Amino acid sequence: MNDVAIKATNLVKKFGDFIAVDHISFEVNKGEIFGFLGPNGAGKTTTIRMLCTLSSPAEGSATVAGFDIVKQGNKVREHIGLVSEKMIMYDRLTARENLRLFGELFSIPRDALRERIDELLQLVRMEKWADHQIGTFSTGMKQRINVIRALLNEPEILFLDEPTLGLDPQSTSEIREFARGINNDDGTTIILTTHAMAEADMLCDRISIVDNGKIVALDTPANLKKVIAGTNTSVVELDVPNITPTLVSHIQSLPCTEAVTVEDGTHIKVRASGDEACGNIIDAVRSASGKIRSIHNVEPTLEDVFFYLTGHEVREQVADKVTTKEPRSRHGPRVRSRIR
Amino acid sequence: MGAKSAIRHALWIAWKDLLDISRNRMGLVMLILMPLFMMSMVGYIFPSNSGMSHVPVALANLDAAQGNTSLSTKFVTQLEALNNKTGMMDLSKVGSADDVKSNIQNGQQSAGIIIGSNFTSNLNTGKQADVTIVIDQSSPQTASIVQTVLTQVIEQMGTQTATYGLNQTYKTPLNYSLAQIAPYNVQTTGIVPGQTNYFQFVAPGIMAMVVMMSIMTGLPHAISFEREVGTLDGMLAAPVHRMSILGGKVIAQTTRGMLQGVMVLVLSIVLFGVVIQGSVALVLGLLLLSVFSLVGLGILITSFTSTEETATMIMMTLTFPMMFLSGVFFPLQQMPQFMQIISQLLPLTYAVSALRRVVVLGAGIPAISTDIIILFGFGIVLLSVALLAFERAMKR
Numbered sequence: 001m002n003d004v005a006i007k008a009t010n011l012v013k014k015f016g017d018f019i020a021v022d023h024i025s026f027e028v029n030k031g032e033i034f035g036f037l038g039p040n041g042a043g044k045t046t047t048i049r050m051l052c053t054l055s056s057p058a059e060g061s062a063t064v065a066g067f068d069i070v071k072q073g074n075k076v077r078e079h080i081g082l083v084s085e086k087m088i089m090y091d092r093l094t095a096r097e098n099l100r101l102f103g104e105l106f107s108i109p110r111d112a113l114r115e116r117i118d119e120l121l122q123l124v125r126m127e128k129w130a131d132h133q134i135g136t137f138s139t140g141m142k143q144r145i146n147v148i149r150a151l152l153n154e155p156e157i158l159f160l161d162e163p164t165l166g167l168d169p170q171s172t173s174e175i176r177e178f179a180r181g182i183n184n185d186d187g188t189t190i191i192l193t194t195h196a197m198a199e200a201d202m203l204c205d206r207i208s209i210v211d212n213g214k215i216v217a218l219d220t221p222a223n224l225k226k227v228i229a230g231t232n233t234s235v236v237e238l239d240v241p242n243i244t245p246t247l248v249s250h251i252q253s254l255p256c257t258e259a260v261t262v263e264d265g266t267h268i269k270v271r272a273s274g275d276e277a278c279g280n281i282i283d284a285v286r287s288a289s290g291k292i293r294s295i296h297n298v299e300p301t302l303e304d305v306f307f308y309l310t311g312h313e314v315r316e317q318v319a320d321k322v323t324t325k326e327p328r329s330r331h332g333p334r335v336r337s338r339i340r
Numbered sequence: 341m342g343a344k345s346a347i348r349h350a351l352w353i354a355w356k357d358l359l360d361i362s363r364n365r366m367g368l369v370m371l372i373l374m375p376l377f378m379m380s381m382v383g384y385i386f387p388s389n390s391g392m393s394h395v396p397v398a399l400a401n402l403d404a405a406q407g408n409t410s411l412s413t414k415f416v417t418q419l420e421a422l423n424n425k426t427g428m429m430d431l432s433k434v435g436s437a438d439d440v441k442s443n444i445q446n447g448q449q450s451a452g453i454i455i456g457s458n459f460t461s462n463l464n465t466g467k468q469a470d471v472t473i474v475i476d477q478s479s480p481q482t483a484s485i486v487q488t489v490l491t492q493v494i495e496q497m498g499t500q501t502a503t504y505g506l507n508q509t510y511k512t513p514l515n516y517s518l519a520q521i522a523p524y525n526v527q528t529t530g531i532v533p534g535q536t537n538y539f540q541f542v543a544p545g546i547m548a549m550v551v552m553m554s555i556m557t558g559l560p561h562a563i564s565f566e567r568e569v570g571t572l573d574g575m576l577a578a579p580v581h582r583m584s585i586l587g588g589k590v591i592a593q594t595t596r597g598m599l600q601g602v603m604v605l606v607l608s609i610v611l612f613g614v615v616i617q618g619s620v621a622l623v624l625g626l627l628l629l630s631v632f633s634l635v636g637l638g639i640l641i642t643s644f645t646s647t648e649e650t651a652t653m654i655m656m657t658l659t660f661p662m663m664f665l666s667g668v669f670f671p672l673q674q675m676p677q678f679m680q681i682i683s684q685l686l687p688l689t690y691a692v693s694a695l696r697r698v699v700v701l702g703a704g705i706p707a708i709s710t711d712i713i714i715l716f717g718f719g720i721v722l723l724s725v726a727l728l729a730f731e732r733a734m735k736r
Binding site for chain 1: 349356573576578
């Protein structure tokens with residue numbers, strides 16, 4: 001029991017007729033980085049909001065840091081830190097003023113708070129900007145302050161709800177490393193929601209794949225990937241020096257093809273099912289006069305696992321089978337529906 | 341989580357809000373400009389007897405057509421002499437009654453005086469002489485004032501003429517003659533010395549309104565805005581009592597509103613010559629009580645609206661009629677019965693009425709105790725309903 005940071009039992013949340021979270025149960029161990037992976041509207045944020053006492057469940061119960069989220073809200077709040085999708089900071093206040101305000105709200109004694117703020121600012125190398133108004137910061141700088149704001153009270157459990165959304169690649173990797181750092185050094189349990197597969201793969205000890213308000217799978221990244229092995233689905237990578245759009249569309253039009261990804265200039269990754277898949281793909285490439293330098297099976301990614309489990313892509317553009325590997329945030333503004 | 345830390349948290353949240361307000365330059369400018377605009381607009385645009393000057397008036401002397409015009413000429417001279425002293429009218433002479441009509445129609449003049457065609461001969465043959473006042477019905481307020489004032493002026497001139505005539509004919513002393521013709525000497529006196537102007541009437545109303553608006557519109561706006569940008573979650577996810585968040589917001593908005601109220605007070609004294617007859621402390625106390633009476637309504641609106649947009653819409657719908665029905669700009673007594681009944685359901689009505697009596701009439705606490713009790717009652721009832729609603733709304 002003492003090793004459990006969060007225990008959720010049959011949590012349900014409804015907005016009108018829409019069931020955002022549908023009887024979710026899980027346990028998070030202390031010191032773990034636990035990921036919620038799923039498309040927009042899957043119920044990740046709603047689950048987090050319930051665990052943070054921002055929203056009350058329609059049914060079910062949960063304990064966070066050993067306290068009941070409904071009956072002991074204030075106790076829960078003392079032990080958690082929240083980095084939500086929207087930044088929790090006031091633009092017209094300086095970084096230090098923002099941190100001071102939230103530190104006071106956590107009733108941290110004045111001297112201890114001053115030290116803590118300096119220490120955290122140093123940790124993210126923002127000392128120089130401490131007395132500048134947040135409104136003048138870049139998104140990456142803001143997010144660094146936003147993350148240390150959630151750490152002021154030295155929380156046992158840190159909730160990171162899409163922490164790298166909309167950040168540039170450099171800030172993204174900084175935030176990821178920072179999250180891993182606090183997990184390693186302080187043993188802080190981290191709950192991470194993301195729809196970036198690579199991020200979940202890289203950071204999480206265990207991942208729960210969420211779709212339509214339900215957990216469809218919960219395991220370590222490695223075990224999740226094994227789900228595909230031994231099934232009819234395989235992921236094949238071809239090295240083709242002369243990729244043409246015709247060639248890609250040929251592969252796409254094969255009945256066995258599930259998804260096609262052009263990795264870089266010369267590599268095509270195809271996820272396909274059926275015994276004849278490999279042969280069919282080779283034929284398709286040849287018929288489009290493509291040269292095959294090499295072909296080999298690769299380990300499936302979480303994206304492939306997700307598709308296998310849910311039958312659809314993580315992204316909204318399900319119809320679009322051809323995808324390129326780019327940071328997810330570049331795909332324009334996201335529409336978040338029914339999540340408050 | 342004792343009461344002490346709850347208050348501490350509330351103060352920190354208020355500090356944050358006020359810091360935010362003070363760094364919003366444009367907002368600060370508006371904070372000062374709004375009361376200034378309000379005051380000067382309503383102060384200057386509404387007509388008042390003492391404020392009327394240089395009203396363009398057309399004067400047609402039709403008597404000129406008949407041989408002897410001595411008395412009508414004398415009448416005009418008398419009128420002009422009187423007008424030179426007060427500067428109330430800009431008299432321009434026109435030829436006919438039709439000219440008067442068309443000049444008013446095309447907006448050149450706001451009123452007209454027509455001296456009847458048999459003016460001199462009627463008077464000389466012992467009949468009444470006709471003087472017609474033509475009013476501009478397109479602006480009823482000006483018309484009624486012009487009508488009242490001109491009637492008074494002309495009656496006064498008549499009395500003078502009659503007194504003089506009596507004195508001439510029967511050699512009675514002037515005083516005695518006056519007493520015969522106008523036996524009643526009517527005098528008007530106020531509770532406090534000096535003349536009251538429209539600013540005096542409107543300043544307390546605007547003060548109460550500005551302060552109450554700040555709590556009614558400022559509070560829902562402040563909370564729904566934070567809810568929308570997501571910062572409210574930060575406070576809600578901290579071990580802070582819900583009431584501290586609300587309390588902090590109320591403190592910040594009240595401070596802002598009181599600042600604006602004081603600004604109106606200072607502006608009306610310095611720029612518009614308003615004299616505070618009662619105690620300034622009582623005025624400030626009443627303003628605070630007004631805030632208290634409405635804070636519940638502000639919280640109630642906050643609880644029922646999830647976005648800033650709806651909050652603003654609801655507030656507009658509520659505040660607009662409130663402004664007009666609580667006697668801020670127009671006296672309640674001139675409204676129809678059912679409007680007066682509605683106005684009695686609005687806390688602002690009592691606040692304005694009490695403030696006005698303190699500012700204009702120098703009333704003390706005993707004189708306004710009923711209003712104080714009613715305002716307090718409104719506050720208690722609204723607040724208890726609102727806190728229940730707020731508690732529920734935060735759990736969504």
